[in-house]
Amino acid sequence: MLTEGQVVVHESLGDEEQRLRRLVLKGPIARTAHAGQFVAIQVQDSSIASFDPLLRRPISIAGISSERDEITLLYRIQGRGTEILARAKCGERLSVMGPLGKGFSLPEKGELWLVAGGIGIFPLYPLAQSALAQGLTVRLFWGGENKSFLESAGLSSWKDLGIPLQLSTLDGSLGQTGLVTEQAQELLEKSTASGGQIRAAACGPKKMMQAVTELFKNYKVSVEVSLEERMGCAVGACLGCVCTLIDEAGVLIHRKVCQDGPVFRGEEVVWDESC
Amino acid sequence: MLTEGQVVVHESLGDEEQRLRRLVLKGPIARTAHAGQFVAIQVQDSSIASFDPLLRRPISIAGISSERDEITLLYRIQGRGTEILARAKCGERLSVMGPLGKGFSLPEKGELWLVAGGIGIFPLYPLAQSALAQGLTVRLFWGGENKSFLESAGLSSWKDLGIPLQLSTLDGSLGQTGLVTEQAQELLEKSTASGGQIRAAACGPKKMMQAVTELFKNYKVSVEVSLEERMGCAVGACLGCVCTLIDEAGVLIHRKVCQDGPVFRGEEVVWDESC
Amino acid sequence: MSPVNLSTQLAGITLRNPILTCSGTYGFGEEYVAYCPLEALGGITLKGITPLPRLGNPVPRLAETPAGLLNAVGLENPGLEEFLKSYLPKVRKLPTAAIANISGFSLEDYVLLARALQKDSGLAALEVNISCPNVKHGGMHFGTDPQSAQEVIAAVKAETDLPVIAKLSPNVTDIVGMAHAVQLGGADALSLINTLLGMHIDINHQRPVLANTFGGLSGPAIRPVAVRMVWQVFQAVDLPIIGMGGITTWQDAVEFMLAGATAVSIGTGNFVNPLAPLEILQGIQDYCEKRGLASVHDLVGLAHRA
């Protein structure tokens, strides 16, 4: 769907030095969106067309309110595109394509473990909401730079969900010091008995997605990971964003992150950069 | 001089459908500027560099207040560049090169006839001010589309100068119907006796500059015309903006509108497009 | 005002209107269905296919440059067999003309592809890509040497009853010479232009951004080069031209038609605005109406008048 989303909220998220923004858009996308999907948003002054930058920017859907026809996007100002996006004012209309891709799936029952690295947390929130609504047991492992980041990126909303949170920071300013996978491993050790009951969903840097996949595999927990790739069309037409999977027959195949993903079963992803 | 001019006024000029803007910039340019010179202004969002458009835009200096360190630019929104310029807000700083080029000269005494076509009026106002300050007799011939245009483009300020104004519009909605040259010719017929005392300065479309030059030549009145050309560097370095002159020896030579002009003696300009 | 005749004759086929989409930017036609009404388009050009399936290059395959896009997809495609089996049946049902795009690494590759694609396939035409700059030891050769280009086109022409469109690379000294060559080879039309070979380096990692080092530059940045080539070829060669390279607005499309393009094709522009083809069609139509032109074809080459 190609729509004009109207900006209803656009604000800084937490500590300004984290350069995070919260953008709420009104429009019909909310009606069909679900967790793990994303939009491709035009990051240019809305009334004077510009080629600088040329392409839309993919941003995950971080909040869905179908009653109010609103989706929330949370993003970090990373370069020119997001910097220009950050200027959009309330009332402005932004061209958005979405919802795009295939999101996370939910198990019927049991436990859902969420694993997030940095801003990979954003698409997991609506997933946690859906899972809880469905009566699943949810817990979160979340690693970030430091306390300021975790707090800025929505820690309090997560606390509001009332689920167990296992936090880690690189500098130890909040939660444990170190990597999020270490915490997950500890708990997996304890919970192996119930391994069949656990499903995991992860979003974060590629290296981390690989580590998470390998870790959970050892404990026979199946994990869905959300991947990132540079995008051209965002609808599966340009083959710019492929990732390599290995199919049941052991054959390497390509899938499009934009259309077939961004969420894939961790076990089928080939992490080798050279494919 | 390359400076950052601070926007102190930026407003619509007259009837909105004329798409005219008044931009007052604070900065040191005013100290050395004089009528007929121009600036090359960067038309982009001041904080996020963009190549769209790439080049600066030349705009005449339409008001000079050296006491307040302010220059006034009056411009019409013509395309992308000026449209983007029109968004600059008070307080913003715009990169401006100037004052550029060589402006109009003033006779020691006698009469100065100003001839303007459309927005060619803008650089003539500070010239009229200087001329009056120097005790010259000044009169203006000004042709425009219609009444709305003339009023929007500053007619009342001209009335305030208390000089004779001969106006014409294409549709006759104000002043005489027709071309400004016809009015000038009428008066020239009457004033030939004093021909030696008259000097003229003109700014407007090229075709009109040519007509004005030829007309005044017939009456032995020397005229300075301001020319326009697409510009690259605006400082004489790229040879993008040349015009063809004929020197005393009858040889065709090129001069740079940005550096040697934009004001030239009408008689020396070769109007043939193919040179 | 009487409506403008948009119908476009090209290489013996009749298109509803002169708006196409570019190979490699529009998948096999299904991907944009939810974003742009295909039935409104003159036609679409399918992703380039090769005899055997190809995984293409590793990622990153894309990099943005000023007003441009570098791509190094490396001709990923399902291969001829899978194309015939899984894609062609769907392509036949598309509500617009479909042009296949074929690529190869040898004359035999092209022959094989051409033989398999005939009028009864339901395709409207064959676009022969002799210009893909991404594949090592391959396409580039045919696309930059007039003699080989002529041979490839002649071989394809001999094998298929579909109209043959030769797609030329801009990475040549003499585009007119290439156009002459493919005309001699029997091409029914020309597509101008494919991408310019470029690259971008990530100064933080001090490495090329694209895994393939080089990529093809498309988008508005290359438009002046594309328009120039259309202009030059229109003057020298008597074949209809499909103009492409950086078209994002109807003004761009009109520019190509005035330069000599009989039809225009939108590539990277779709990524910017999936409705671009539709808006461009409307814009061209309005432009013709305002100027009292009875047919969109009246625009073709108009800027060449003295």
Add this chain to the structure above:
Amino acid sequence: MSPVNLSTQLAGITLRNPILTCSGTYGFGEEYVAYCPLEALGGITLKGITPLPRLGNPVPRLAETPAGLLNAVGLENPGLEEFLKSYLPKVRKLPTAAIANISGFSLEDYVLLARALQKDSGLAALEVNISCPNVKHGGMHFGTDPQSAQEVIAAVKAETDLPVIAKLSPNVTDIVGMAHAVQLGGADALSLINTLLGMHIDINHQRPVLANTFGGLSGPAIRPVAVRMVWQVFQAVDLPIIGMGGITTWQDAVEFMLAGATAVSIGTGNFVNPLAPLEILQGIQDYCEKRGLASVHDLVGLAHRA
């Protein structure tokens, strides 16, 4: 931190730093004096000169395109005699190295120019423009045919004791072949790249915007093509390269150096920001410092490491 060594050796000359300005965009050095401190630059390249004075093309000579600029100045210049008489004395007084740029329409033209410009002229080097795309029946030939390019460079080399820099056109199928040819001709360095041939049509007037129809495309739009050519030539030819084409920021300049440029040259970027050369120099310096590089030369070709 110890200061970064900016001194740059190129074709036997020593430049204060690797920042130059491009021929045709910086006049004869005086025009930008009020806007950029010339003494801070590694050098400037003068407007191209020919044996006889030239008025060049009619206006309009410039057109903007997405992230690019088309120019068709047509080599307007005062001619050799006037250059020697009126311009050279001022050029000698410039507080930075000055590189002359010469163009011709025959081998004899180049010979004549080279003979007149020797070390005692005070110039630092001769840049031989065999690539100006604007002049009909001229420059283009030398710039696109390796054999002629080699001959021109050899002839120039034989006539002058100044270092000779060959400036190549990007409008060729094989830039490496051209670079090899001028190396055989004896070039001491290469300038890469001149402008891409392009055009723009005014759809209101239905005519080319430039009076000359075609023009040379410069600016950020062409940067990916320029970086690619520098990369290819660096890999294949053992001559120092002056990289140019769309440099407006220090990041762009670093990109060219990582690709293999020993020095960089700013052209169209000066029009956007006359202080660009200075800011670029500062940026490169900071970049080297942050990465602990002792000399700016350590950047050259760094992105080629596996």
